[in-house]
Amino acid sequence: MADTTMRAVQFDGPGGPEVLRIRDVPIPAPTSGQVLVRVHAASVNPADVASRRTxxxxxxxxxxxxxxxxxxxxxxxxxxxxxxQRVWGYLGTHGHETGAAADYLLARREQVAAAPASVDSVSAAALPTVGTTALEALRDKLRLRSGQRLLVVGASGGVGGTAVQLGRAMGASVTAVASARNADLCRELGADRVIDYASTGADASGREFDALLDCHGAALRRYRRLLLPGGRAATIAVKAFPYALWSRLLPGPGVRVVISRPRRSDMEALAGHVDRGELRPVVERVYPLVEVQEAHRAVETGHARGKRVLDLRR
Structure with a gap:
């Protein structure tokens, strides 16, 4: 490899998107159990925004x-x-001196897996974090089974949209809660029914769901009431974590918190879903690396119709 330096997005302290800077830094060298990946694309997640602020x-x-x-x-x-070899992966939530928004990254071998063959790198980069989170939520926390009824709140975002598709692939009947403007997207992803959170009272549905995945956090208490006796609930929303802990002391199902971990086996499972046509990445917009601040601002709005992705080759 002739080059010795690369572009990497870094920041020197907490703040808004304006603290992000593109710098030239040395290309790292892999040590035992590590892989140096040339990055083609990387997505921006709410966790990236939270990390930038802390x-x-x-x-x-x-x-x-x-x-x-x-x-x-x-x-x-x-x-x-x-x-x-074409690969994809998830670095986890811990801070890195060089994250995925860089021309090269270092990852442990268990954080790297063969990429799905049926999509390009920009589409593939939209899935690792949301995909592993949705998979862990449905499979491990909710123990979703074929024939069950799943309610996904915040179904048009990255994790929500992925959960709708994976729930359908697992044989569940999926009801999505989203804004009216995103109802069509939720149906395209496989939702059997869509509830407009702004105009439809969810309580009118009654207790009918076996499993609830909350990706928004604003009304978890209300949606939890829709679970059947013995139903299960999980949330990925940080603002819902206090209620999730409190729910363990209340009548009814406790709400489990989902914090995904990078595992190659999960990435391989997701690649299988993609290549079988059961899961497709949803990309709202693609940005060149020089527009990383704008991509962060878009994620900060909290309004999502898929993922924002940085194309490192532009």
Whole structure:
């Protein structure tokens, strides 16, 4: 590899999108069990915004958790991957000096998996974080089974839209809660029914759901009442975490908190869903790296119709 430096988005302290800077930094070298990935695309997640705002951790810090690209170099112990192989992955939520919004990244071998063959890198980069989160929520927290009825609140966002598709692939009947303008998207993704959170009283549905996945957090108490006896509930929304803890002391099902971990087995499972046509990435907009601040501002609005993705090749 002739180049010795690369572009990387970093920030020196907490703040708004304006603290993000594109810098030239040394290309890192993989050590034992690590893989150097040339990044083709990386998506922007709400967790990236939260990390940018916090004072905790070391600085300078990079941004970006999920990516798609190709293997540039492997360290000892990572020989099951080969240079030139198309890969994707999820770095996890811990702060990194160089995150996925960089020309190259270092990842542990378990954070890297073969990318799905049926989509390009921009589409693939939209899935790792939301996909592993949705998969862990439905499979592990909610233990969703074929024939059950799933309610997804915030169904047009990254995790919500993925959960609608995975729930359908698992054989569940899926009801989506979203805004009226996103009802068509939810139906396209496989929702059997869509509830407009702004104009339809969810309580009118009665107790009918076996499982609830909350991706919004604003009205978790109300939606929890729609669960059948013995139903299960989980949330990914940070603002709902206090109620999730309090729910353990209330009558009815406790709400489980979902915090996903990077695992190759989950990435391989997601790739299978993509290549079988059961899961498609939803990309709202693609940005060049120089517009990373604008991408963060879009995520900060809280309004999503899929994912915002940075194309490192533009």
């Amino acid at each position: 004072r905790l951790g070391r600085f300078p810090r990079g941004t970006g958790m999920d990516y798609a690209g190709e293997v540039a170099e492997v360290g000892p112990g990572a020989t099951d991957l080969r240079p030139g």
